Amino acid sequence: MNPAPAVKTLLIDGTDVSASANQTILDAARENNIRIPTLCHLDGLTEAGACRLCLVEVKGTARLLPACVTLVEEGMEVTTHSSRLEKYRRMILELLFAERNHVCSVCVANNNCEMQDLAKELGVTEVRFPYRYPQLSVDTSHERFSMDHNRCILCTRCVRVCTEVEGAHTWDVLGRGVNSKLIVDLDQPWGTSDTCTSCGKCVQVCPTGALFEKNKVGMHAAKNPDFLSYLNEMREGLR
Amino acid sequence: MTIEELEQIAEDARAKRQETARELKVCMAAGCLSLHSDTLKTALDEEVKRSGANCRVRGVGCMGLCSLGPLVQADPEDALYHNVTSEHAAELVAHPEGAVAKELVCSREQAFFQRQTNVVLENSGKIDPEKIEEYIAEDEYAALLHLLTEKSPNEIIQDVSKSGLRGRGGAGYPTGLKWGTVAKTVGATKYVICNADEGDPGAFMDRSVLESDPHRVLEGMIIAGYAVGASRGYIYVRAEYPLAVKRFSLAIREARKQGFLGNQICNTKFSFDVEVRIGGGAFVCGEETALIASIEGRRGMPRPRPPYPAQSGLWDMPTLINNVETFACIPTILRRRADWFAAIGTKKSKGTKVFALTGKVLNVGLIEVPMGMTLRQIIFEIGGGIPEGRRFKAVQTGGPSGGCIPEQFLDQPVDYESLRELGSIMGSGGMIVMDDSACMVNVARYFMEFCMSESCGKCIPCRSGTAQMYELLSRITDGTATLQDLELLEELCDMVSSTSLCGLGQSAPNPVVSTLRYFREEYIEHIEQKFCRAGVCECGKQREVLA
Numbered sequence: 001m002n003p004a005p006a007v008k009t010l011l012i013d014g015t016d017v018s019a020s021a022n023q024t025i026l027d028a029a030r031e032n033n034i035r036i037p038t039l040c041h042l043d044g045l046t047e048a049g050a051c052r053l054c055l056v057e058v059k060g061t062a063r064l065l066p067a068c069v070t071l072v073e074e075g076m077e078v079t080t081h082s083s084r085l086e087k088y089r090r091m092i093l094e095l096l097f098a099e100r101n102h103v104c105s106v107c108v109a110n111n112n113c114e115m116q117d118l119a120k121e122l123g124v125t126e127v128r129f130p131y132r133y134p135q136l137s138v139d140t141s142h143e144r145f146s147m148d149h150n151r152c153i154l155c156t157r158c159v160r161v162c163t164e165v166e167g168a169h170t171w172d173v174l175g176r177g178v179n180s181k182l183i184v185d186l187d188q189p190w191g192t193s194d195t196c197t198s199c200g201k202c203v204q205v206c207p208t209g210a211l212f213e214k215n216k217v218g219m220h221a222a223k224n225p226d227f228l229s230y231l232n233e234m235r236e237g238l239r
Numbered sequence: 240m241t242i243e244e245l246e247q248i249a250e251d252a253r254a255k256r257q258e259t260a261r262e263l264k265v266c267m268a269a270g271c272l273s274l275h276s277d278t279l280k281t282a283l284d285e286e287v288k289r290s291g292a293n294c295r296v297r298g299v300g301c302m303g304l305c306s307l308g309p310l311v312q313a314d315p316e317d318a319l320y321h322n323v324t325s326e327h328a329a330e331l332v333a334h335p336e337g338a339v340a341k342e343l344v345c346s347r348e349q350a351f352f353q354r355q356t357n358v359v360l361e362n363s364g365k366i367d368p369e370k371i372e373e374y375i376a377e378d379e380y381a382a383l384l385h386l387l388t389e390k391s392p393n394e395i396i397q398d399v400s401k402s403g404l405r406g407r408g409g410a411g412y413p414t415g416l417k418w419g420t421v422a423k424t425v426g427a428t429k430y431v432i433c434n435a436d437e438g439d440p441g442a443f444m445d446r447s448v449l450e451s452d453p454h455r456v457l458e459g460m461i462i463a464g465y466a467v468g469a470s471r472g473y474i475y476v477r478a479e480y481p482l483a484v485k486r487f488s489l490a491i492r493e494a495r496k497q498g499f500l501g502n503q504i505c506n507t508k509f510s511f512d513v514e515v516r517i518g519g520g521a522f523v524c525g526e527e528t529a530l531i532a533s534i535e536g537r538r539g540m541p542r543p544r545p546p547y548p549a550q551s552g553l554w555d556m557p558t559l560i561n562n563v564e565t566f567a568c569i570p571t572i573l574r575r576r577a578d579w580f581a582a583i584g585t586k587k588s589k590g591t592k593v594f595a596l597t598g599k600v601l602n603v604g605l606i607e608v609p610m611g612m613t614l615r616q617i618i619f620e621i622g623g624g625i626p627e628g629r630r631f632k633a634v635q636t637g638g639p640s641g642g643c644i645p646e647q648f649l650d651q652p653v654d655y656e657s658l659r660e661l662g663s664i665m666g667s668g669g670m671i672v673m674d675d676s677a678c679m680v681n682v683a684r685y686f687m688e689f690c691m692s693e694s695c696g697k698c699i700p701c702r703s704g705t706a707q708m709y710e711l712l713s714r715i716t717d718g719t720a721t722l723q724d725l726e727l728l729e730e731l732c733d734m735v736s737s738t739s740l741c742g743l744g745q746s747a748p749n750p751v752v753s754t755l756r757y758f759r760e761e762y763i764e765h766i767e768q769k770f771c772r773a774g775v776c777e778c779g780k781q782r783e784v785l786a
Contacts, residue, residue: 049543050698052738064737069543091734095703128727129707154696173538173696176521178706180696 010076025067025078026054036080037089037118040155041068042205044228045164048156053089053118056080064088090124098129099178100136101150102208108148109209112222115153132178139184141191145203145213147182152210154180157225158202165231170196182210201227240498240505242384245375248497252376259295263331264312266364267298268450269443269482270305270604275324279309282325286332294332300451302364304351306603312364321345350620351602356583358591359567360607363451368486371493374454380499382574383458387465387507395466396422399569401577403589408434408525408562409637409666410742411588411655417559420549421467424557429469431460432553432560434530435476435483438522439638440689442669444593445563447605449476449483452567453490457513459566461499462573464511467559472513475530478520488515522639522693526741527552527560529695540695541741562667564593584610588654592665598635598672601626608653615649618672629674633757637666639686639693640746642753643679662753664746678775679758680765684712686750694743701744704735708751715762718769718778725762729755 006021012029019028024047029036039051047068055064059077067080079085096102096115104110118124136149159171159182170193174183184190203211205225212221256262265271265280283296302310307321313335320331320343330339347353357363366373374380386395400415421429433456437445449456460472476484491513494500502510516534523529524539531553533539552558568590572580581589588610594617597603601623608617614634618624625631633643636653642663644651651657655665673682691705711728714720732748732755739745755762764770769778 047543048697049740052698052700052740055738066543066740088734088738091730092699092738095699095707098707099703130710132706132710153699154702156697175696176523177691177694177696177702180702 008072008074008076010072010074010078012078013080019072021072023072025056025065025070025072025076028072029067029078029080034080036067037122038068039114039118039153039207040157042157042161042225042228044232045157045160045205048160051092051155053092055085055088057082057085086122090122093119093122093124094127094129096153097124097127098131100132100134100152107151107209108212108217108221109151109223111218113209114207134178139190140214141189142193142196142198143191143214144198145190145200145211147184147190148210148212149181150210151208152182153208154182155207157205157207158182158211161201161205161228165228166197166199166201168195168197168199171202240384242381245381245384248372249376249378252370252372255372256295256376259293261292261294261316261335262314263294263296264299264314264364265296266300266302266308266310267368268301268447269480270301270447271308271310272482274308276309279311279323279325279328282328283311283332286328290329290333292332297367298369299366300363300368301360301447301605303355303360303606304345304602304604306601307345310345310364317347319345319347349623351604351606351623354612354616354621355607356591356609357607358571358580358583359448359455359564359593360451360605361571362455363447363605366452368451368453369489371454371490371497374452378574379454379570380458380497382570383461383499384505386462386573387505387509392422392466392468395462395573398573398577399466402568402572402580403577403584403587404565404568404572404580405588405655406562407564407568407592407667409640409664411665414561414565417549417561418463418466420547421469421557421559424550426557428471428554428556429467430553430556430558431464431467431469431472432527432530432534432548432558433460433472433474433563433566434525434527434560435474435480435487435563436518436522436525436530437480437563437667438477438525438693439640439667439669440686441595441597441635441671442638442667443595444605444668446480446483447595448563448567448593449480449487453483453487454494455567455570456487456563457490457494458499459561459569460513461494461504461511462569463559463561463566465509467557469559470510470512472511473516473534473553474513475516475518475524475534477518477524484515484517491515521695522689523695523741523743526743529741530560531558540697541743543740564668585652585654587656588665592653592668594668594670596622596670596672598670599625599629599674599676600672610654611652613650613652614644617653617670618649622672625672625674629676631672632675632677633673633679633682633754635663635671635673635682635750636669637664637749638669639689640664640742640749641666641669642749643673643682643757644753645757662749662756664749676773676775678716678771678773679754679761680712680716680771681773681775683751683754684709684716687712687747690743690747694747698738698740698744700735701739701741701747704731704739704744705747707731708735708748712751715765716771716776716778718765718776720766722766725766 054067057079139147404414405411529541548558
């Protein structure tokens with residue numbers, strides 16, 4: 001048995017909170033029912049720190065820190081909600097909506113979409129940025145699943161689950177900047193992949209309608225990423 | 240290798256220089272090579288052979304005044320010839336006193352040379368970068384030998400701290416502090432990385448140093464390795480610098496042959512070796528965590544810090560990352576003592592800085608000046624001012640992460656703090672001078688296009704934010720923007736710089752913010768009057784047609 005890690009006490013939104021030294025601000029906040037919005041984070045996967053929605057203010061630091069990767073420290077004073085943070089979070093979602101072709105009304109994930117939920121939660125009522133309307137394809141070559149690049153927000157949850165949990169590393173990212181694109185193996189149709197085990201984990205962790213199961217819409221298209229926590233508990237138990 | 244052996248090599252090399260009465264040094268760095276200095280050197284060689292003149296022709300590194308290349312330095316008369324071509328070869332070899340040669344002489348007395356202080360560039364243009372003996376002949380590598388046998392790693396780190404040297408890659412983090420952190424961190428293996436992924440538009444300092452004096456960088460890396468307890472080094476050079484890669488690889492091989500690299504260097508317990516890693520054309524790989532990912536063979540994308548590379552870097556081991564110029568300062572600092580270096584420069588920024596002076600300035604080239612010199616001295620004295628009788632408008636420092644500084648701040652000293660106060664940064668040393676033919680909105684748009692295409696795409700603010708800022712700037716330059724667009728642009732600048740994951744995104748809005756700060760009226764003119772005073776943007780041209 002490893003010795004128990006040291007305990008730190010800190011202040012999150014004015015509430016005194018205690019946490020283990022190896023916990024992140026996000027962990028500590030959730031344990032105390034303080035909600036910090038996240039999008040690329042998913043319990044059971046490594047952190048990407050990419051969506052920047054979980055940025056929080058920490059007293060004494062001019063920079064905003066991502067709650068998902070910042071470890072708690074003794075005496076830290078964390079603010080998870082401020083007008084500045086809310087404004088940035090709304091803008092991040094606006095940028096996402098304007099980046100690709102997110103049309104909720106005709107999306108398989110309508111009402112089952114984490115991005116949509118966040119937009120509601122954060123009060124995104126309009127997108128002020130010009131829509132980019134990129135020309136993107138839909139890959140339906142896999143017998144059970146489809147990939148709609150129009151809905152992809154490049155959170156890389158699928159890449160991480162496929163690499164870290166399934167061990168297949170079928171998914172990866174091609175190109176850079178706004179031209180980044182999720183690819184299968186060597187940028188080939190999903191149906192022709194030699195590495196894909198058709199396990200469907202990528203579909204379950206996808207927060208939007210980018211990855212979806214064929215012939216399932218509406219309530220049937222709800223994603224269930226919770227399997228990851230069970231997997232993790234099992235792993236912990238085996239350890 | 241012992242001190243005596245080293246001195247023997249140095250003496251032999253010096254003696255070789257005395258063998259001939261005259262010596263012609265031809266610049267063989269990228270600037271002059273692009274003007275065919277290699278054919279010039281061949282012509283000179285043939286001329287010497289043909290005429291049997293008591294003269295030796297040597298290829299050397301960059302002499303600085305790139306705009307007047309190819310350059311040839313003749314010794315012992317210490318004459319510098321500019322714009323030399325193969326046709327001049329016979330005259331230069333046979334009649335140095337002749338009219339043709341006289342016409343080509345470039346005065347050493349001019350401010351361009353007189354106002355510089357050469358530390359990093361002290362051997363540049365003097366020695367053959369492809370011969371280790373020539374570097375040793377300048378009393379180099381002696382510092383390394385003395386250090387390995389006489390000083391403890393801790394003493395070296397204290398010397399570096401005392402010198403006040405700060406990271407030359409742009410951020411200005413105290414080098415001694417960084418070395419100390421890596422030295423104190425416990426790890427099974429430690430690494431030293433030299434960041435030579437110089438990607439700023441208009442910047443060529445690191446390339447010139449690697450092409451002109453590669454052993455200086457290598458020696459700095461070996462000393463760093465000894466100081467922090469590393470056993471392995473990597474230099475990450477961009478693929479666009481084939482000559483730098485070639486010369487540095489050669490330097491590694493020669494150093495290995497002489498026993499400065501490998502197991503038990505110079506019969507001490509210290510073992511260290513260096514490997515070259517070539518970049519794949521991504522600007523973001525200059526960011527340290529992305530660079531490390533790239534060396535590890537992964538996609539070059541940054542990760543959140545902490546942990547900093549000093550704690551957990553390459554293959555999760557403590558890693559020291561410094562820029563080319565930082566390593567290049569080290570041998571001189573340790574040879575000439577820390578207080579000598581600390582006496583140069585300003586209170587908080589010590590030593591010298593190499594700049595790549597380009598743009599609308601008479602003398603385009605590579606310069607090295609003491610910290611604290613004013614922008615006016617650099618641009619108007621060393622640079623020789625603005626050509627074609629045009630007016631100075633702004634100087635852009637720090638590349639896409641920096642900003643534009645207007646005329647009223649030309650008397651500000653160049654150091655890390657004052658440039659930051661002006662809304663720009665020191666950066667790695669790119670300095671682009673602009674005259675009144677430049678449209679500042681268009682300049683901002685150019686740099687934003689660069690950031691957009693170089694964003695790795697990992698975090699949303701940088702990936703999507705730069706694309707939106709570029710779109711908004713394009714609207715302004717083509718005359719279709721409204722004042723709301725400008726407001727949105729400013730809001731985005733604030734958001735992208737506050738929320739982006741790495742330095743690329745955090746500093747991407749700088750060119751926009753700084754031009755808005757000093758040239759706001761130009762933005763307003765574009766929007767309200769559809770007028771570009773420099774006549775660069777489409778909106779201005781349309782107006783002309785209408786009139």
